[in-house]
Amino acid sequence: MYIGVDCGTQSTKVVVVDVEAGRLLGEASRPHRLDEGEHGRREQRPEDWVVAFRGAFQAAVAEARIDPRDVRAIGVSGQQHGMVALDEAGEPLYPAKLWCDTETAAQNDALIERLGGEPGCLEKLGLVLQTGYTASKVAWLRETRPEVYRRIATLLLPHDYLNFWLTGERVAEAGDASGTGYFDTHRRCWRHDVFAEIAPELDAERVLPRLIESDEPAGVVRPALARELGLSEGVLVASGGGDNMLGAIGTGNIAPGLVTLSLGTSGTVCAYSDEPVPVEDAMVANFCASSGGWLPLICTMNVTSATNRVRELFGLDLAGFNDQLHRAPIGAEGVTTLPFFNGERVPPLPQASASFLGLTSVNTTPANLCRAVVESATFGMRYGLERLGKLAAGASQIRLIGGGARSSVWRQIVADVTGTPVVCPQVTDAAALGAALQAAWCDRRQTTSLASLCERLVHLDPAAAAEPRPANVEAYHQAYDRYREALQRHHGIPATP
Template identity: 55%
Template sequence: MFLGIDCGTQGTKAIVLDAVSGKVLGEGSGAHHMISGANGRREQDVQEWLNAFEQATTAALAQAGISGAEIQGIGVSGQQHGLVMIDELGHVLRPAKLWCDTESAPENDRLLDYLGGEAGSLERLGIAIAPGYTVSKLLWTKEQFPELFARIDKILLPHDFLNYWLTGRCCSEFGDASGTGYFNVRTREWDLDLLRHIDSTGRLVNALPQLLEAHEAVGTILPAIAERLGINPNAIVSSGGGDNMMGAIGTGNIAPGSITMSLGSSGTVYAFADEANVSAQPSVATFCSSSGGWLPLICTMNLTNATSAIRELFALDIGAFNAAIASSPIGAQGVLMLPFLNGERVPALPHATGSILGLDSTNLNQANLCRAVVEGTTFGLRYGLDLLRDSGIKSANIRLIGGGAKSAIWRQIVADIMDTPVICTTGAEAAALGAAIQAAWCHSHAQGTGESLHALSERCVSLDPESETRPVAEHVAAYQQVYQHYRNQLQGV
């Protein structure tokens, strides 16, 4: 039995996986809260992660009806790009700055200038650093909180921090490390000189976690944490990874030919590659995977956060929101929303704000606004998918995950806008499942049995045939015109 944890923006989810049968036996969750500021600040108190971890684990074990003593390994998935700073006593210095935090955009611009712009960053790191990546958060902290910066002993990503809490060991694996902005995705090494540019004392270099291969375990759970969680004190903790990397494993996206699209707080599209073919397009992040390869990826900053904002504005539950979308025609009678509530990464508009265009006295209604926000967020994913396709990524279908994937009307909109069939996995928690599968893989290596990740994926990942949604030709044609209108409007943002 293996425990998979996904520490996301809105909460932590846990699943219990029987890796022999491939079945998920139980699930649990715990909520987080956001600390927000008008200057783009998006932070969280890491203690909430620990509380939610315990709550979710307890609920998953209870639903599974098993003893925690049966857990052989734990895998952790975490929201990417976040920064957790720890002093030499093991204390967290301040709330974690998250992936969606844009407060350090000016610092990112200065670091990008130092690297020689996007082209220089791609040449040096294999990625173009963007607002939200970890590297600018370090420079921001140095300038805004110099006294705290001087106490840094460890710099960790969210999933690294949870592994540290579980084991007492500071490690990171290549996939999540790819999103820091101080990691070379081609050579799979930290860029130490970039960190020395931020701080010449070497403090940041000395604070880096050790890098692990994806199949390696961080270690064994600490006795006190095992007792707190009520699980086997001999359970191993796998390398884990970022939520996108774990989502790839949890959707069977571990070989060329698959595309995963996540409709979560942010929107992501990614595909496995067995070589580091860095795209010339700065918006395509050629991250490493957490399965031994690479994971070319695009990420939009606004997805269900934007749709939820509109839904809550009208006080609609999910059912009423979906009904409103369905009652509005393709193109929402000319209403177009650019839903850039958090700025935007793809398209690359970090300083953008949201807009609603095309309103007149005949189309200003609730249904059109509901459909416009769903279409607007999905157009951003189409923009990113086009970039991936231009770089050579191919797939016969899209594996759809995230909260938005539960909506039949949204699945149809995705299929029509992408002109590609979509299908969901049977389990809703792909990142937590991927973390559990990776834990089973790491445990197999530690035991010397060497079961392949492919074999585990074949057994544990299944698709839901009832969710399969195919594009409708007339819808595809209609959306092509609306999408072109969206592209035209980006010129003025």
């Protein structure tokens, strides 16, 4: 038996997987609190992730009806980019600033300039720093909380922190490390010279975790914790990775030719590559994969986070929201949303706010506003697909995951907006499944390939497939053009790719 964990923005999920039977036996989740404040501050307490893990683990094991002593390995997926600063005793010094925190935009701009602008970032890192990355968070802590900054003994990412809690080991792997902003994604190593620009008083050799390979164990579960959880001694903890990297594994996207698109709190589009991709577009994050290889990726910050705000504004549950989507036509009768409630990463608008445009006394209805926010969140994903160029253009299929993927209306909108067939895996919490698959790979790496594990566990759901409809595709070309014109008019983003 293998355990997969996904520590996301809204909750921690745990799944129990039986590799021999090729199926998921149990799953559970527990929520987190998100602390929001002025200037784009978005933080969480790492301690809350531990509480959520404990509750979700116990519930998932109970649902699976297994003896926890049969668990062989655990894999952990985590929201990328979060800054977890620990003191000498391994205790968090400050709440984790998350991927969606935009309070550090000024520090990010200053770092890009110090590294030689976009060309300097690409040469040193293989990507261009974004406000959401860990680097600017460390710089922000140095400038605004110097008394905390001086006490930093270790800097970890969210999934690294859970691995540390599980094992006592301070390690990292290339996939998640790619999103720190002080990691060379081409050479797959820390850039100590870049880190010195960010945190000159800190010793990178001491503060940054030891790098391990994606199929290498981070360690074993601490004996006292194993006893508490009912596990046997010596249970492996896999390297783990970022949620996007393990979401790719959980959809079988470990070879060229597929695109994984996630409709989660944020939106991501990624495609696997055997080689580093020459990046000409600063919005493309040339991340490493957590399966070996590379995973060029685009991230937008407002997907279900945006649709949920509109849904809650009208007091709708999910069924009522989907009913409103059905009631409105393609294009929402001229209503366009720029859904930047959290600012935006792609296009790079960290200080942007949301707008509803084209409202009249006739078209201002709940149905049109609900439809417009879903369509515009999807237009943001199409914008990202266009940035990926040939990697995405050659894809035969989009594998759709995340909470939004559960909506049949939204699945059809994605197929029509992108002009590409869409299908969902049977397990839509792909990051947790990917973490379990990576755990099995780590445990069996001498005898079993990751590809064979994906073949055994990643099952597609034909009932959740959507083919693009030609008339809808044409209608969405026009609505997308309107969205792009609004981006240009209000934010200066060119209206052509």
